[in-house]
Amino acid sequence: MNILNLIRWKNLLMIAFVQLLIKYALLQPFSETTELTITLNGFGFGLLVLSTLCIAAAGNIINDIYDVETDLVNRPTKVIIGKKISEKTAYSLFIILNVIGVLIGFYLSHLVGRSGFFAIFVIISAMLYIYASYLKQMVLLGNIVISILVGLSILIVGVFELMPAITDQNQPTQLTFFMILFDYALFAFLINLVREMIKDLEDIDGDYKSGMNTLPIAIGRDRASKIAFGVSLLPLFGSVYYVATYLLKSKLLIGYFLVLIVVPLIYIAGKTYQAKSKKHFHHISNMLKLVMLFGMLSLLLYPIVLK
Structure with a gap:
């Protein structure tokens, strides 16, 4: 159980769930009714998910590993490394999982006939290490990088499912669905960016003790909170624009997005503007998780409303 908590199994389940939604709720149904062509069979897609999770x-x-000192202040009861699992064991697991993930990515890239795609796995693996060891300590840059990587966990499905199968005949359809995935990746990027900023506000005490230079430490909690409020408006306005531009023909999708995405984002923005305590920021962080989940679950509605 300690190892499962170390790898944050709940977050990994969320990644796998979203990728499965993309494959079987969006791409697979429309590949049977439109010119959309997908590349991976069940085995190949399983490898993509496994590589991503590793x-x-x-x-x-x-x-x-790099957050032990910070976590001892911010969440001492949840520290695993050094208490329940040694740092040496954690490093060994880190190397093993990275090697497995990258090797699967190498095989998968050749399986779809695009060997250059292998670089994606290497870059993501390297950026996660650089983020933890260096970028996380820098004002906003670490927040942006990790949020980009979250968006890539969505976009990579489109890269492997849609791009290798593009032909002159199906190019418009392939690009249409790739842009849908891009919009969802952008949504995930923005929601995660807000959440990373909120987490920095929540964890300011431990980060300060560890010598980190996050936004709240650099400019103060109040100013950073107002900037987080401004950034929280981006997914709100983006969602409203998306509904108004693409979903007006479907009352079901309009209702879903308004009730489960737009209204909660308005609530989050208001709470962010008023938040002062660690408890407030923790509540906002949890609300952002819910909005992310409901945003991804909306993929289930496309085969219903667009059939």
């Missing part, structure tokens, strides 16, 4: 798990481990 690299993400390795990233979680290296992040915890």
